[in-house]
Amino acid sequence: MSGAEIISLGCRLNIAESERMKAMLDDADDVVVINSCAVTSEAVRQTRQAIRKARRERPDARLLVTGCAADIEREQLADMPEVNGIIANEKKLDPRVWNVPLPQAPPPPTRTRAFIAVQNGCDHACTFCVIPQGRGKSRSMTIAQVLREVEHHLEQGAREVVLTGVDVTSWGHDLPGAPPLGALVGSVLNEFASLSRLRMSSLDGIEIDEELFALFASEKRLMPHLHLSMQHGHDLMLKRMKRRHLRDDAVDLVSRLKARRPELAIGADLIAGFPTEEAKHHAANLSIIEELDIVHGHVFPYSPRPGTPAARMPQVDRSVVKARAAELREAVKRQRSRWLNTLVGETMPVLVERDGTGYAPNYARVECPADATPGEILKLTPAIVQEGMLV
Structure with a gap:
């Protein structure tokens, strides 16, 4: 096989980084790289599963693991007999680690959409999350760097650009003058009249600035698809998660946006069975799906992650967690079905x-x-x- 095989798990940021690694390792022979995820215990299980499958399919290849799990579960993954080596997550895009030349340009898209990682890392401390351990502090690409990447992808034929990151709405906080994310989005749209579709990945609603709000409300080239890092529909759970928004903040944001742009489709991440969650909290989680009209729902059954405050809180029984996750998924499915039926006959x-x-x-x-x-x-x-x- 010519070039390294990159197996990507997890988020859109991993997808963007995998495309960069693929271009960087294009001349490497008989190498398999698992770009892992550790956001939940299930993600770690899938990482282990991918490692074993890759070894079965490529018994003679050099198998290397990077990504968040490579940092957070380093010892456990290194002990797997299938693994030849671990690459620290923060080093995976450094050509020196791989002993290859520095790429002269971003890689051509392997999909019809180009994923551009405009931001990495996270400065927040949500009680359930291990990602800051695997990604480090928040750091942003400059507007000029992003524009160069967008230009390259458009030259390669990409029809849609997706701006992604770990905590995208914190983009710019570490740059001179702390520009808001809306300034970046506006710059991309202003610079490239030929770009017909710009999409945002998951956003923290409480940090959507006025300029970005105005673009979502009126700019047709910014896709009418807002995915919120919501996590829960009950204020007590949000406080115990150490989120920075409350339920009403999300309801107000969506209400104001839909008043300006009714076709906006709402997505959200929701966690089922967070520690101390009672039936009334779960009921609020269910009801937020209809209230926000969540049609793109990502439901995660809570799983304790090592070293996080939530792992030390009173846990909900696993059977209850699974049952509540199933209820949330079913509620999203019903909401999505109703929404899709309204689109029948629309060109x-x-x-x-x-x-x-x-x-x-x-x-x-x-x-x-x-x-x-x-x-x-x-x-x-x-x-x-x-x-x-x-x-």
Whole structure:
């Protein structure tokens, strides 16, 4: 096999970093890199599973592990017989670690959408989260650096750009003058009139600045898809998580945005079974799905992570955690189904992916014609909803 094989788990930031590693290691032979995730115990289990599978499929390859789990679970992963080496997460994009030349430009996109990691690390201390241990302090790319990457991806044919990071709304806090994220988004849109689709990854709603709010409310090239790092629908749980927002903050934000841009689709991360969660707290978590009209829901059953304050709190029984997670997923599924049915008969521009499906601006997934070319944008009018997809 020519070039390293990169197996990416977890977030969009990992996807962006994996594409950079793939370009950097293009001349490496018989190397497999697992770009791991450690956000939950399930993510660590999947990392171990990926390592074992990769070793079975490539018994003679040099197998290296990087990513968040490589830092947070370093000793445990290093002890696995399948693993040849561990690369510290903060070093994985350093060519010197891999003994390869410095890439002269960002890699060409391997997807129809280009993921650009504008920010890394996190300065916050949510009680459930280990990611700051694996990613370090928040640090931002400059506007000039981001514009160069966007330009390169557009030259390579990307039709949509996704700005991503660990805590994207903290972008700019470490730069001179502490520019807000809206300044970066506005600069990208102003600089590239040819960019028809700009999408944001998960955002902390309490840190959406006025300029970014105005862009979400009125800029058609900024996709009408807001994914909130919500985590819970009850104020006591949010306080115990050490989040910086309350339920009403999210409700107010979504209400004000939808009043300006009704087609905005809302996504959110929600945690089920956080320590000390009672039935009334879970009920509030369920009700926030309908109140915010969450149609892109990521539900995580809480799992204690080593060294976090939440791991020392009174835990909810695992069977209860799993049952509550299932209820949350079912509630999101119902909300999503209602939403998708409102889109039947509506003509929308769909960016064709390589698997025969595509995404509308609101991130609804749409089945594409068999002869559709990946990367083209088609005007499609779905007739039905089938298995959670517009067809």
